[in-house]
Amino acid sequence: MSVNVGDLDAIAVDARQRIGAASDEAALEQVRVELLGKKGALTGALRGLGSLPADQRAAAGARANALKGEIETMLASRARELQAARLQTLGDQEWIDMTFVPSPVRRGHLHPLTLILREVKAIFSRLGYEVALGPQVEDEFHNFEALNIPQEHPARDTMDSFYVDADHLLLRTHTSPVQIRYMLSHEPPIRIIAPGAVYRRDATDPSHASQFYQVEGLVVDRDIRLSDLKGTIEYFARSLFGPDRRIRIVGDHFPFTEPSIAAAVSCGICGGAGCRSCKGGWLEILGAGMVHPQVLRNGGVDPDHYSGFAFGAGLDRLAMLKYNVTDLRLFLENDVRFLKQF
Ligand code: PHE
Numbered sequence: 001m002s003v004n005v006g007d008l009d010a011i012a013v014d015a016r017q018r019i020g021a022a023s024d025e026a027a028l029e030q031v032r033v034e035l036l037g038k039k040g041a042l043t044g045a046l047r048g049l050g051s052l053p054a055d056q057r058a059a060a061g062a063r064a065n066a067l068k069g070e071i072e073t074m075l076a077s078r079a080r081e082l083q084a085a086r087l088q089t090l091g092d093q094e095w096i097d098m099t100f101v102p103s104p105v106r107r108g109h110l111h112p113l114t115l116i117l118r119e120v121k122a123i124f125s126r127l128g129y130e131v132a133l134g135p136q137v138e139d140e141f142h143n144f145e146a147l148n149i150p151q152e153h154p155a156r157d158t159m160d161s162f163y164v165d166a167d168h169l170l171l172r173t174h175t176s177p178v179q180i181r182y183m184l185s186h187e188p189p190i191r192i193i194a195p196g197a198v199y200r201r202d203a204t205d206p207s208h209a210s211q212f213y214q215v216e217g218l219v220v221d222r223d224i225r226l227s228d229l230k231g232t233i234e235y236f237a238r239s240l241f242g243p244d245r246r247i248r249i250v251g252d253h254f255p256f257t258e259p260s261i262a263a264a265v266s267c268g269i270c271g272g273a274g275c276r277s278c279k280g281g282w283l284e285i286l287g288a289g290m291v292h293p294q295v296l297r298n299g300g301v302d303p304d305h306y307s308g309f310a311f312g313a314g315l316d317r318l319a320m321l322k323y324n325v326t327d328l329r330l331f332l333e334n335d336v337r338f339l340k341q342f
Pocket of ligand 1 (some may be wrong): 287
């Protein structure tokens with residue numbers, strides 16, 4: 001293909017028109033490729049210079065090179081215009097209103113059982129207790145036998161269990177197996193609480209669920225007496241429920257403690273006179289007792305040298321009493337309208 005100065009003029013006119021018409025940076029880049037790219041109009045023209053007669057070649061070459069410079073200048077200046085226009089539009093569309101007041105960020109809430117557990121831990125840590133944990137899938141030895149609950153013992157009926165498999169593994173029915181595990185792995189003096197989930201095949205109602213939470217306590221040392229247990233329960237209950245509450249201790253029965261007791265606090269609603277929510281002025285909060293000598297032995301502790309007390313409280317129950325919640329199931333449902341009250 002041969003080129004003449006007229007062709008170059010046509011390219012110049014065309015280039016000016018198309019560069020001016022490019023409406024954004026992408027379109028302009030397209031125009032640049034069509035003019036100066038490998039297959040571009042001007043590139044083609046420059047290539048064609050070689051076939052011109054020698055006397056025209058120099059002039060056409062100079063004109064073509066000048067045109068290339070002009071086109072580059074036009075492209076650059078159009079690019080600046082288009083960029084400025086783009087930034088202007090962006091600035092119009094994407095502004096920040098410094099006077100805008102956002103709606104306040106809503107804070108989450110700790111679950112009432114978490115709150116209670118934190119308080120219980122704080123109270124007992126002031127008394128020097130440590131937190132111990134045990135597995136939720138237990139074996140019959142730790143959950144029953146070592147706690148003086150043999151196969152045919154009626155207590156197994158009151159703690160109807162979920163068995164996991166035929167290997168005598170079950171979901172623990174209480175946190176007391178942690179007593180055994182801890183004694184077997186630690187020397188006295190022992191002073192622990194063991195919080196966690198427990199499971200029973202209870203029909204669900206406002207005060208029963210098949211999963212709930214307990215906190216176990218175990219103290220083993222020389223000369224531990226019932227009066228130590230009583231003082232501990234009183235300190236615990238007053239710390240959790242306030243100094244005005246009275247504590248009542250009555251006899252009870254558990255196979256793994258001797259003697260066994262149950263502790264109740266005076267009702268916070270009626271002050272102990274008796275009302276609808278307390279039935280007689282008192283609310284039971286825990287079972288407890290002196291660790292049975294055989295249980296100490298099962299835990300590898302010599303009852304001739306050591307004695308101990310243990311207690312087990314329902315965390316859900318403590319939370320119900322403290323926050324005046326009348327249905328245990330609310331703790332398990334995670335309804336935010338309930339949770340956000342705490
Ligand atoms: N494990 C008993 C229960 O679940 C509570 C308890 C714990 C009683 C420790 C006495 C001592 O009912």
